[in-house]
Amino acid sequence: MSERYEYERVAAKIGEEIAKGTRPPGSMLPSIRDLMATYKVSKTTMENVIRLLSDRGLVRAERGRGTVVLDRQGGHPTRVRVTQSAVAAAPEDDDLEDWEAACAEQERTGALVTVAVSEGQARDDVAARLQLADTGRRVIRRFKHARLDGRPAQLQTAFYPVERFGGTPFAEEHRLTTGTYAAMRELGFTPANRDEVVSARGATPEEAVELRIRPGSPVLVIERLTRDDQGVPLELLRIVADSLRTELAYEDLPLPRP
Known part of the structure; x- marks a missing residue:
């Protein structure tokens, strides 16, 4: 044989x-x-x-x-649902953070865990996206794991300008007690709109260690920029997701009117 x-x-x-x-x-x-x-x-x-x-x-x-x-047979990846109506309404709870609910809907165990919170100088790309002046480039960095059945499925890194969020719960080393947008509103900010870009690439060696996958394995990369009602950036969120354990669903999108 x-x-x-x-x-x-x-x-x-x-x-x-x-x-x-x-x-x-x-x-x-x-x-x-x-x-x-x-x-x-x-x-x-x-x-x-x-x-x-x-x-x-x-x-x-x-x-x-x-x-x-893997759970590819039967096709039941955990889904993170982002709809056009939810984006327009700027919901109280951030849908990308509602990981536990998405997992529970599919009878899986999900947890969003704050791994580290730090303050430092923003890299050039982060400063550009947040429109930070050269004299005020310090940001708060919140790094989280979105865990599925006890293992990281997503790495979430959010950046906030220190001059707007310094000394607030966003700078503290614990999970926010509400969704991100609700917490912003409690501080007097008005999250009004966001841009979101989804791409794909191979995992870096560092990401592979965190996600417990092999370097070069396909990952989804989601970058979201949230602005206030004056168009000023409030948050830059970057998510690296294991592509075999995360599915993004954009549902009920309106068609252009004739």
Whole structure:
């Protein structure tokens, strides 16, 4: 029997077990050594099996854990819903932050965790987006994990001008007690509109460590700039999301009137 036929046969067998739920999403495959013994194949063949299953989006090797079964069969990625009507209304709660609710709707465990809050000089690209003058380029940086079933699925980094948000709850090392926009309103700001750009690229080595994926794995990059009613930037939010565990849904978008 050729090696190619052999690893395709084993991959099909494991794929069938995943489809039937014998190996459910989030479970770990046995070690390569144990899989070799179970399917009576060589190490090279088993490594090719894992590579093939990974290419099909059924499993993923994760640093320090092993090979995890993904939830691609059945198609139930956690969805972050952003609708045109919600954008126009500037909701009290920030829909991109409502991670727990999005996860709960799909019977998954979600948590938005504040990892670090710091103050420092803004990089050139951040200063330009926030329209900061050269003499006032200090920003508050809030870094958060959006976790799905205990593991980071998104890395969220938000920047706020110190001259507007210094000494407020945005500068404190704990999670805001309300949504971002509600907290802004409590301080007297009026978030009125936002721009949002979504792109894709490979994960950097640093992002890969945080998300527990391999460097170069595809990630979604969401950049959102929120302005007040005078057009002055209030927040720059950058999200790096594991593309296999996050789906963005833009629903009920209005069509142009004739």
